[in-house]
Amino acid sequence: MSNQHQSSSAGNHRHRLEGPRNHYISYIVSIVLTMLAFAVVLYGGLDRTFIIFFLVGLAVVQVIFQLAYWMHMKDRGHFFPIIGLAFGTFVALTAVAAGVYWLWW
Template identity: 35%
Template sequence: MAEKVSGATEQFDFEKQKRKDEMKQQVITFVLMIVFTIVAFAMIEAELDRLFVIPVLLVLAAIQVGFQVYYFMHMSHKGHELPAVMFYGGVFTAFLTILALTVLVWW
């Protein structure tokens, strides 16, 4: 009986630490996204050159989308492999479509 209680306590402590680590990652990611947003607004407010600002804004936006998908939509968890494959397949298809249309327009 003592082994059952000990095993349950260890499992509970493990789950508690796992949830604590996950919450820590989500808070850090949230803070980073806020910082990226502030940087984007600061670049616009500083009236920097468009050729510099636009690519940097696109990179910051892509990073934020990655954070939201991976952490806030829990794509990093086990059991979410199929939704992740579907999502990344859709992103790949969208990329190929945009690339093909760009080639057709510029050719």
């Protein structure tokens, strides 16, 4: 019986714990992205179209970063939540595109 216990425990993989270092780094990156967005808007000397696309780009990067590090979507076992988020994003973008098409054409 002890041989079975040893062999089964030897097959288990240890779960790697994240230290606070990853949380500090992700928090600092989130703050830097937010400050960059505020700086671009406060500067005001840039083209309005550029500012809008730049802010949307920063928002997309921020969302991906938040999902990966704060919501732990980068870890194993999150395949179905990622598929659900991708499908929801597809449905939302399709609805927005249909609304824009309906209103302007």
